[in-house]
Amino acid sequence: MANDSNCEYDDPPSPEKTKEPVSPLKLKPLHANGWLHDMKLSSPTAALVSNGSSGSFDPTYRAWTVSLMPHRILVVAVLIFVRGGTTVHLLLSLQKKYPSALSAFDQIVVCGKGKKMALFLDYDGTLSPIVDEPDNAVMSDQMREVVRNAALHLPTAIVSGRSRDKVFDFVKLTELYYAGSHGMDIMGPVGEHDSVTEHRRSINSSKNQGKEVKIFQAATEFLPMIDEVFRLLIDKTKAINGVKVENNRFCVSVHYRNVEEKDWQLVAECTDDVLKVYPRLRLTHGRRVVLEVRPVIDWNKGKAVEFLLDSLELANCKNVLPIYIGDDLTDEDAFKVLRDDKRGFGILVSSVPKESHALYSLMDPSEVGLMTYSATVPCYGLLEETSDVEGGRSIT
Ligand SMILES: O=P(O)(O)OC[C@H]1O[C@H](O[C@H]2O[C@H](CO)[C@@H](O)[C@H](O)[C@H]2O)[C@H](O)[C@@H](O)[C@@H]1O
8 A cells, every 4th residue: 555655654673673773863864854845745734735625525535435346346355355365455455445434334344243343543533633732632522422332342442642641531431441652551451372572661560440450661761761852842942833742751742733834844953953862762743733752662553453452362363353443644553554464454534535554434533433333332233242252342
């Protein structure tokens, strides 16, 4: 699948694999001018301009969500894809369309027949609409109920770029697994058959809301560095109107959504300047007018999904249908893991056409709510719960 042109997909080498920590800024010079170009491309207005318009009535969007394959062939293709057929996997990637997960709901039910579902949800832009002020990105009560209901029936995790605590403050549900800081801070159970031991920097057992939980943190040694960089970035950018630097615990977001375009170059330069002396930190670019500073480690939302599946003892199980719903570039790592695994699939939330590793699309958080509700409410008669499945729900 083709990637977005403004996407940094190449993971930098992990410190474990290199003798000296190597800065991705040195490997791939990301000069301020380069970032400025990416920043312009990723702005919501640029997306609209380049695509003409957005929404289900727009012909470009409709073409993007409509499959090139006849419906019946697609059902078979999806079915074989999920069961591991390489030819059909190829066919699916060639068609380059992202059918609406709502219109394709019947296909998804066919794919999930007799399987244990696991649901992974991004937060911003997926469960809550994108708003100008990051602290105001609240989730509706209705959406909370939908997610709570999902968690009653199947393993459900929130995988976010925000800090775990912050995303918990928004979601407020104890029934879920949480992976904050782009998956670098995970709270949930850890199974016995854990194949990710080599990544395990620390696992602490602790109490949360009276429940015993396991905490996995992939980059604890970076905490002091991230704090330091957070403070430096605040200081360096304080004169720029509208900039917001957010501490996401294991990573830092530099928001320029509310910065005048003439100052974007300055935001890029300031961030670049601070990072120059931190070769163990890298800079990535979100789809949502934000620069993300994070440790140079081989860990991302995709690894977090693998870790959680492993912890839930669903990793080596053929009878599992993991579904990941997200809207950002960082979610592509998770879409890719599911796509490469040929077990589950990603659903991209977007109101404008984009290239993605996801298999299906949804237009906005309200469609995410509808999809999650439909997938997890047995009263529709599409999904019925079996009593003999633990740690996952089986569709019969
Ligand atoms: O992985 P996510 O849960 O999608 O988090 C990614 C970033 O989301 C937040 O920023 C984005 O949403 C804000 C609120 O709608 C919006 O104002 C901002 O422009 C977006 O970039 C969050 O504030 C970041 O820290 C996350 O990294």
